[in-house]
Each structure stands twice: as C-alpha cells, then as structure tokens.
Amino acid sequence: MKPKYDRQRIQQLLSTGMPPIEISRETGASKAVISRINTAMLTHENAGRYPIEKGIPIPPIQKPYLHPWEDMEVGDSFFVPFSIEKLRKVARSVGARQRHSSHRYAIRTLLDGVRVWRIE
Numbered sequence: 066m067k068p069k070y071d072r073q074r075i076q077q078l079l080s081t082g083m084p085p086i087e088i089s090r091e092t093g094a095s096k097a098v099i100s101r102i103n104t105a106m107l108t109h110e111n112a113g114r115y116p117i118e119k120g121i122p123i124p125p126i127q128k129p130y131l132h133p134w135e136d137m138e139v140g141d142s143f144f145v146p147f148s149i150e151k152l153r154k155v156a157r158s159v160g161a162r163q164r165h166s167s168h169r170y171a172i173r174t175l176l177d178g179v180r181v182w183r184i185e
Contacts, residue, residue, distance in 0.1 A: 070094035075102050134162055137183040147178040155179050 070092050078088045085099045092099075132155070133143055145155050152174065159170045159181055169185035 070098060072102060075099060076106055079103050079106060132158055132162075132181070134166075134168075137168075139183055139185060142180050142182040145179045145181075147175075152179050155181060 075088060075092055075094055075098075078091065079085075079099070079102065085096055085103070088094070088099050089096050137143070145151050156172060156179075159172050163169060167185075168183055171182045171184050173180050173182075
C-alpha cells in the first residue's frame, strides 16, 4: 500500500525549516509522520560524524560503595532500614561479595530492616 504523502517533498520542506504544522497542511501528512521523517533525517545526517579526539586520559572508575565491606572486620555489622527492594539489593550484594572474596557474611531480616555481619 502506497502512503498518501510524498516523503521526498516532506524532507525537502523540513530542510527549508518550514514548521511541521505547515508541512502537514501542505502535504496532508500527519504530524507524527513528519516527526518520524525528521528524526530519520537527523539520525542519518549525524551518523558516523562524531569528532575524533586524541590525548584524552581515561578517568579512574569512581564507583561509590554503598556498603562498608572494606572497613568491616570479623564481628562487625551494618544495618539497612527496611524495604523489600533494599532487602533484595543487600542480599544480592552479600552474595556477590562472598563469591568474589574470601570473607563470609551473615544476613538477617529484622522487624525494621536488614543487618549484615562479617563472620569470617
């Protein structure tokens, strides 16, 4: 099925800077169609045209740790106030930490939150 508008004409009018509402009146195309054509034109025009820069140093990774793993000694613990989402995040974090470390942790759900202990 052939569209009821002329894509090339719409592209030509867009490149002149004519507002989409006027293009819609002139061509009969909807504003949504005009917007899609405009987006495609902009994407195509800018494809592969990012400037290459030399000598920019890579910054160090600065991921802030949410939990105090490095500061904990055996017997230390920390408390996270309760919410189901925080419980899931803490549990995943404890599991990941135990897989990538020789340290071991215990986690317990309390009435008002979650507490994590370093046990080894």
